[in-house]
Amino acid sequence: MENGLILLIEDEAQMLRFLRITIKGHGYGLIEAETAKDGLMQAAMRNPDVILLDLGLPDMDGIDVIKQLRGWNEASIIVISARExxxxxxxxxxxGADDYLTKPFSAGELLARVRVAFRRKTPVQQGEHIFAVDDMKVNLVTRQVFIKDVETHLTPIEYSLLTVLIKNAGKVVTHSQLLKEVWGANYANQPQYLRVYMAQLRRKLESNPARPKFLVNEPAIGYRLKLQ
Structure with a gap:
């Protein structure tokens, strides 16, 4: 029985062979496309759970493929690219991509990102109201946050920041995305706000704020609420 369906949009023969062996060898169904046009058609016809997308395709830039997919497709998109x-x-x-892997990468790293992509059905998406990871539990209806069953008070901005990360759990959320959603479009280029409030959140929620377990930094890019 397949673990889920993955669409691979990649035109490099050696990378195709590596990914085919890795993905099929771990029980996932696989659809292959070597052009953007075919990839978009397969996404529409087959409705994959996860899309692995190379940016350097022969007929269209991968960024434009993401834009088109995000107009109608909700699959998790993991970019796999040599662009560093x-x-x-x-x-x-x-x-609109959910994650980004720079080539070359190991099979283990790819599979870890794929597993997270399949787990990214968050309580917000499912219509539930409790989100839990590690020792943290968040009631999204009552806006209460608990660490080891002890309620922790968050300011309105701290809570807004946390809920944006919960909504995108497992996904890298860029600095500009977080700033726009929490503070508004006028603050998109004010990363100092983010650093201050993320430090406060970690002090309240992480057992060791200097080595966070779930509020993790993606250097120079953004933050990720890491799923265990």
Whole structure:
């Protein structure tokens, strides 16, 4: 029985072979497409759970593929690309990608990201009202936060920041995305606000704020609420 369906949009033969062996060898169903046009068609026809997307496709830039997919498709998108610049990662994530892996990467790292993508059904999406990870539990109806069953008070901005991360649990959320959602579009280029409030959140929620377990930093890009 398959663990889920993955669409791979990649045109490099060697990478295709590596990913085919890795994905099928761990029980996932696999659809392959070597062009953006075919990938978009397969996404529409087959409704995959996760899409692995190379940015350097022969017929269309991967960023444009993300834009088109996000107009109608809710699958988790993991970018797999040789582009190492932070600007490329931020652009892909801001456009709608859920995660970004820079080539070359190991099979273990890829599979870890895929597992998180399959677990990204958050309580907000499911219509439930309790989110729990590690020792933290959040009641999204009463706006209460508990650490080891002891209620922890958060300010309105701290709570807003936390709920944006919960809504995107497991996903990298860029600095600009967080700033826009919590403070508004006028603050998109004011990262100092984010650093201050994230430090406060970690002090309240993490057992060791200097080595956070679930409010993790993606250097120069954003933050991720890490699922265990």
């Amino acid at each position: 610049q932070e600007e490329d990662k931020i652009r892909a994530l801001d456009t």
